[in-house]
Amino acid sequence: MLILTCPYCGVACDETELAPGGEAHLKRFGPGSTDEEFEGYLFQRENPRGVHFERWRHAYGCGKWFHAARDTVTMEVFGTYSAQVTEPPEEIRAKISAKHPGWSWREFS
Amino acid sequence: MTRYSAFAVAREAFRNHQGWTRAWASPEPKRRYDAIIIGAGGHGLATAYYLGKNHGIRNVAILEKGWLGGGNTGRNTTIIRSNYLQDPSAAIYEKARSLYEELSQDLNYNVMFSPRGVMMLAQTEHEIRGYKRTAHANALQGVDTEFIGPERVKKLCPIIEIRGPRYPVLGALWQPRGGTARHDAVAWGYARKCSEMGMDVIQKCEVTGIRTEGGKVVGVTTSRGDIDCDKLGIVVAGHSGHVADMAGFRLPIESVALQALVSEPIKPCMDVVVMANTVHGYMSQSDKGEMVIGGGADGYNNYTQRGSFHHIEETVRALVETFPMISRLKMLRMWGGIVDMTGDRSPIISKTPVEGVFINCGWGTGGFKAIPGSGWATAEMIAKGEPGPLAEAFGLERFREGRFIDESVAAGVAH
Numbered sequence: 001m002l003i004l005t006c007p008y009c010g011v012a013c014d015e016t017e018l019a020p021g022g023e024a025h026l027k028r029f030g031p032g033s034t035d036e037e038f039e040g041y042l043f044q045r046e047n048p049r050g051v052h053f054e055r056w057r058h059a060y061g062c063g064k065w066f067h068a069a070r071d072t073v074t075m076e077v078f079g080t081y082s083a084q085v086t087e088p089p090e091e092i093r094a095k096i097s098a099k100h101p102g103w104s105w106r107e108f109s
Numbered sequence: 110m111t112r113y114s115a116f117a118v119a120r121e122a123f124r125n126h127q128g129w130t131r132a133w134a135s136p137e138p139k140r141r142y143d144a145i146i147i148g149a150g151g152h153g154l155a156t157a158y159y160l161g162k163n164h165g166i167r168n169v170a171i172l173e174k175g176w177l178g179g180g181n182t183g184r185n186t187t188i189i190r191s192n193y194l195q196d197p198s199a200a201i202y203e204k205a206r207s208l209y210e211e212l213s214q215d216l217n218y219n220v221m222f223s224p225r226g227v228m229m230l231a232q233t234e235h236e237i238r239g240y241k242r243t244a245h246a247n248a249l250q251g252v253d254t255e256f257i258g259p260e261r262v263k264k265l266c267p268i269i270e271i272r273g274p275r276y277p278v279l280g281a282l283w284q285p286r287g288g289t290a291r292h293d294a295v296a297w298g299y300a301r302k303c304s305e306m307g308m309d310v311i312q313k314c315e316v317t318g319i320r321t322e323g324g325k326v327v328g329v330t331t332s333r334g335d336i337d338c339d340k341l342g343i344v345v346a347g348h349s350g351h352v353a354d355m356a357g358f359r360l361p362i363e364s365v366a367l368q369a370l371v372s373e374p375i376k377p378c379m380d381v382v383v384m385a386n387t388v389h390g391y392m393s394q395s396d397k398g399e400m401v402i403g404g405g406a407d408g409y410n411n412y413t414q415r416g417s418f419h420h421i422e423e424t425v426r427a428l429v430e431t432f433p434m435i436s437r438l439k440m441l442r443m444w445g446g447i448v449d450m451t452g453d454r455s456p457i458i459s460k461t462p463v464e465g466v467f468i469n470c471g472w473g474t475g476g477f478k479a480i481p482g483s484g485w486a487t488a489e490m491i492a493k494g495e496p497g498p499l500a501e502a503f504g505l506e507r508f509r510e511g512r513f514i515d516e517s518v519a520a521g522v523a524h
Contacts (some may be wrong), residue, residue, distance in 0.1 A: 001418060002409075016419050020408035022363075039509040043361035047350040049412050072364075072411045103137045 006058040007066050007080045013058060021055035024067050025087060025106070049073055051096055051103045053088055056080075069096060110305050113217055115293040131303035132297060138311050141337040142170045145329060146344055147316050147352060149173035151292075152469055152476065153344035154299035155484020156491070161306040162348070163485070164492035169308045170338075171300075172331060174315035174468075178296025181346050184368050184414075184446035186391065186403040188382050190227040190270070190287035192254045194243050195514050197502035198455060199250040204499060209290060212481060220290045221396070225381050227287030228265060230431070231256075232276035232387040240282035256286045265383050276387055288344050289382060289393055295480055299365060319356040319466070326356070326465040341466045342491050347412065347447025349470035349514030358462045360408040360470065361508045362449045367474050368416030369405040370424075370443035374398030388427035396422030400435060402428065406448065406474060416445035448473050453513035458486055458500040467491050468505075 001016040006048060011017075022045075028039040036067050046052065052072045067085070069078040069092050078099070079092045096103055103109060111117060111130050119129050144160060146153045149171045160166045173179075189209055191202035208215075209222045224324060231237045240256055247254040259271045262281045273277040300310050311333070318330035319341065328337035343352050347364045374397050384391035391403045405423040407417055421443055429436045451457060451471040456479070458469050469487040472479060486499035502514060 015417060023410075033431050035509050039361075043508045045350075045361065045363050046360050047360070047410055049348070049351050052410055054409060073413065075411065075413055 001014060002075060002077070004056060004068050004077060004080055006061060006064070006080055008064050009058065009062045011058070011061055017058065017060045019057040019059040021057055021065065024053040024055050046106060048105060051078075051100060051105050053105060053108075055083065110301070113219075116428065132301040132312055135312065136309045136369050138170060138172075138309065138314065138331070138333055138336050141328075142309075143168040143338065144340040144342065145169070145336060145338040146171045148343070148345040149177045149300065149310055150180045150182075150310065150346065151178065151296050151299070151345070151480035152346070152472070152483050152487070153342070154178075154296055154303060155480050156342055156344055156382065156469065156487040157303045157308055157484075158299045158306075158418065159189075159485045159488035160492060161303065161308060163488060164491055167306050167308060168474060169303070170336065171308065171310045172314045172329070172336075173310070173312045174311050174317055174332075175312065176210055177300050178293055180304055181446040181448065181476055182296045182480075183293055184369070184444055185292055186393070186401050187289040187292045187477060188227065188287070188384075188391070188393065189222070189290055189478040190284050190382075190477070191252050192227070192229070192243060192247055192284045192287070193516060194246050195455075195516060196250060197514050197523040198516055199247065199252050201482045201499050201503075202479055203250070203252050203482075203484060204485060205479045206464065207285065208481030208485065212290075212295070212298070216298035216302050218294060218301055220294045220298055222290040224286050224288040225393075226283065226285045227382040227384065228262065229282040230262070230278050230383060230387075231280045231282070231384045232273075232278060232385065234279070236387060237279050240280070243282055244366070252283050252284075253286055254282055256483060257281050257283045266379055266383055268432055268433060268434050269383065272431050273364075275430060276385075278431070282407070287382065289395075289443055292477060294492075295477075300482075316352065316355070319352075319463075321356070321463055327462055339465060340491055342487060343466065343468045343470070344487070346472065346476065348472060349448050349449050350469065353461070353468065356463050356466050360457070360468075360505075361452055362471055363410055364412060364447050364449055364456075365407045365409065366411050366413055366416040366445040367448045368404045368420060368443055368445040370402050370404065370421060371395070371399040371441050372438040373400070375400070375438065378434070385427065385431050388430065390424045390428040390431075392428060392432065399440060404443075406450075414445045416443075448476075450474075452508060454517035455514035456483070456503055457505055458483065458490060458496060459505040459506065460490070460496070468502040497518055
């Protein structure tokens with residue numbers, strides 16, 4: 001069972017307590033954008049086999065959104081962090097680099 | 110290759126079954142093929158089979174990183190139906206269902222297609238309205254379905270509790286020609302015929318790269334060396350994103366684990382397939398007597414082929430309400446498969462930005478029922494270079510153009 005620690009209330013929640021919210025750090029495109037940009041924002045996903053960044057909500061707890069860094073193959077969790085950022089924090093990226101040297105995800109590595 | 114028949118069984122009975130030959134060959138890969146199909150699951154093998162049968166392209170290799178039919182083809186709940194709402198979906202699923210009817214004769218391999226009937230329970234007022242609409246749409250599409258009342262449901266499947274406390278059964282969408290088939294046999298039957306036509310089914314051969322020159326495919330790199338080809342079909346379900354990445358394009362696909370389970374075998378108690386989508390569970394009884402139960406999909410990307418335990422609990426809890434007699438059944442085993450979900454829950458059968466590369470993916474939680482139709486349509490596209498009438502609505506460009514084939518709500522299936 002997947003267990004993520006909510007960065008706000010510090011509770012280690014199992015997945016039944018959480019609501020998955022899909023891929024993290026999407027750049028939003030709206031009116032005025034090109035068809036390709038809008039398609040990318042709505043449908044194109046990284047869907048990696050390995051390191052992944054996601055949004056989650058502590059639905060049956062504090063109710064707040066947060067981010068998680070996770071491996072989609074081994075289900076290893078690298079850490080969780082606040083939703084109020086536009087990229088993964090340095091500390092989480094360092095943790096991933098220690099386990100997976102040379103990883104990359106979208107423009108991050 | 111031995112032809113299977115009642116006569117062959119009798120003949121072999123007199124000689125201690127020494128005359129059976131291997132069902133398919135395991136050749137070394139050649140240097141070059143006219144077409145390569147990545148993925149020897151149901152869809153990949155069916156694509157290769159119809160390439161040979163309908164279009165005469167037989168210099169084909171089917172490459173599989175694991176074993177034949179070891180992915181979602183061997184991990185589904187074997188349900189076959191075509192009661193979809195949208196016209197393009199109804200057309201391709203109905204094509205598949207009708208091909209299943211004669212598949213055993215066509216392949217000379219018993220796929221044990223059992224048109225026992227598929228019933229989708231309506232347990233809320235909204236579902237009644239939705240299914241009546243689907244039944245009307247199906248009547249226009251030439252798909253044989255009808256909306257039936259609760260008494261008929263009880264008669265067709267006596268073990269259902271139609272006056273359940275939370276979700277009484279108010280009716281059902283009934284497709285008498287739907288049913289189940291033996292999933293492994295579908296893959297094996299296609300593989301045997303492909304091999305007989307001179308195609309190479311190559312297992313344990315992982316594609317690690319796709320080679321292109323000037324925007325056109327020239328071959329693949331594999332764990333067993335480089336192989337050249339003119340045309341390449343990617344038919345790898347949950348791993349489509351990963352393989353598309355090798356060819357340098359992206360897909361509107363997310364991979365999640367979908368799971369299923371079976372109970373201990375019991376005496377025959379249910380001769381139809383029942384899907385209960387409001388409470389999210391579906392069940393049928395296999396020929397061995399096991400109750401085959403389909404569960405929910407995980408809500409987050411993963412490639413674990415396991416799935417989360419709480420989905421099993423949810424599914425079983427829901428089914429016990431509708432089928433009280435299963436409450437003391439022991440569950441034997443559970444498993445998961447990686448399904449490729451698109452935004453509109455409809456598949457992708459499409460050309461790609463790389464010339465000569467074609468893709469068939471996005472079948473999500475409902476690929477098994479589509480295998481023959483999907484292979485038929487994909488083979489036509491690969492042979493002619495352009496999608497035919499069955500496939501043209503399923504192109505990749507529909508996401509950019511907003512031409513969705515929205516089945517996520519319409520089909521009312523458990524997604």
